Amino acid sequence: MIFWQLFYTFCKIGIFNFGGGYAMIALIQNEVVFHHGWMTAQEFTDMVAVSQLTPGPVGINVATYAGYTAVVNAGFAPWLGVVGAFVASFAVVLLPFLVLLAVSEYLHRQKANPMIISILSFLRLAIVGVIAAAALQLVTPESFGTLSQNPFQVVCSCVLFLCAFLVSYRYKTSPILLIVVSGLLGFLLYF
Amino acid sequence: MVTLFQLFWSFFKIGTFTIGGGYAMIPLMEKEIVDRHRWLDKEEFLDILSVSQAMPGIFAANMATYVGKRLRGWQGAVVSVIGNVLVPIILILLLAIFFQTFRENRLVESIFMGIRPVVVALIAAPVFSMAKTAKVSKTNFWIPLLAAALIWVLGISPIIVIFLAALGGFIYGRCRKGAEQ
Numbered sequence: 618m619i620f621w622q623l624f625y626t627f628c629k630i631g632i633f634n635f636g637g638g639y640a641m642i643a644l645i646q647n648e649v650v651f652h653h654g655w656m657t658a659q660e661f662t663d664m665v666a667v668s669q670l671t672p673g674p675v676g677i678n679v680a681t682y683a684g685y686t687a688v689v690n691a692g693f694a695p696w697l698g699v700v701g702a703f704v705a706s707f708a709v710v711l712l713p714f715l716v717l718l719a720v721s722e723y724l725h726r727q728k729a730n731p732m733i734i735s736i737l738s739f740l741r742l743a744i745v746g747v748i749a750a751a752a753l754q755l756v757t758p759e760s761f762g763t764l765s766q767n768p769f770q771v772v773c774s775c776v777l778f779l780c781a782f783l784v785s786y787r788y789k790t791s792p793i794l795l796i797v798v799s800g801l802l803g804f805l806l807y808f
Numbered sequence: 809m810v811t812l813f814q815l816f817w818s819f820f821k822i823g824t825f826t827i828g829g830g831y832a833m834i835p836l837m838e839k840e841i842v843d844r845h846r847w848l849d850k851e852e853f854l855d856i857l858s859v860s861q862a863m864p865g866i867f868a869a870n871m872a873t874y875v876g877k878r879l880r881g882w883q884g885a886v887v888s889v890i891g892n893v894l895v896p897i898i899l900i901l902l903l904a905i906f907f908q909t910f911r912e913n914r915l916v917e918s919i920f921m922g923i924r925p926v927v928v929a930l931i932a933a934p935v936f937s938m939a940k941t942a943k944v945s946k947t948n949f950w951i952p953l954l955a956a957a958l959i960w961v962l963g964i965s966p967i968i969v970i971f972l973a974a975l976g977g978f979i980y981g982r983c984r985k986g987a988e989q
Contacts, residue, residue: 639931671896677868681896738942745955746954749952753960782932787820796920796927
């Protein structure tokens with residue numbers, strides 16, 4: 618039953634997400650693309666791009682989009698996709714919401730607890746690796762083109778990747794600007 | 809006394825008018841909650857912020873939950889979270905429906921051919937800034953490397969990797985505590 622699977626999967630993603638939007642993208646990618654095969658890596662990349670362009674938390678946007686697409690890709694009607702979108706976004710906030718309601722005051726007093734600090738520092742270190750793996754897993758022919766079929770696209774993709782990486786890393790340029798400009802370049806180069 | 813509607817409305821504005829994810833919401837949240845309505849003072853706000861960051865989940869939703877709970881209990885938490893995500897969910901849903909319909913379109917495909925490598929770069933770039941925040945050093949650099957290798961080479965789920973890291977932090981904390989005593 619796809620709705621139950623969506624609910625369970627996004628509950629898991631919500632409660633295991635330490636480290637913000639990009640860490641969540643990594644978790645969702647692994648579950649939705651590799652584990653369940655609800656969408657292709659290409660659809661996933663497109664979804665991340667669209668999620669950056671609209672307002673709101675990226676994690677919520679990606680969960681909503683993934684919920685809809687997973688149900689529709691499984692062959693259900695679009696209105697059931699809408700149900701899937703709400704199930705996924707509800708599930709992704711549910712457990713952290715309940716935990717915060719229950720223990721926020723307690724945690725407040727535990728901020729300087731050496732055990733909590735130790736666990737969080739290990740988590741932060743591991744998440745650097747989790748996000749790096751997510752980026753590596755997206756370096757695919759679907760995102761960059763195939764050398765034998767379209768070498769022009771592969772060269773353009775590598776240049777775009779390097780430019781976007783440098784600009785984003787050095788100048789903290791807004792992702793929205795980068796996505797809009799690269800979309801325009803895609804139109805000029807390939808249309 | 810803060811009304812539930814006031815809370816809803818504040819988080820509705822915060823969620824609707826920030827593009828670029830949870831952390832982009834911090835300045836607007838501070839303006840709305842600390843400066844404009846004076847529901848919390850700056851210090852309380854920063855405390856809530858640090859707990860929301862440390863907790864699992866979506867940072868913006870955690871902030872809404874905690875601020876809402878502090879001001880109006882569980883009902884406040886519910887209306888704040890709903891206010892915060894309502895418009896984003898509807899907008900992204902409309903876009904998902906749109907793209908599902910026009911995915912085969914040549915124009916849309918050419919645009920995304922340009923965007924895809926840039927998305928990969930957008931995910932890769934924060935790895936290095938987050939490495940600084942996480943204080944990666946000569947003694948602990950193997951932790952992120954091992955985490956990436958487990959996922960990328962061995963195909964282990966990142967959820968398991970995160971669980972193992974928490975366990976590692978717990979054991980390390982225990983050992984240090986034991987050594988001190």
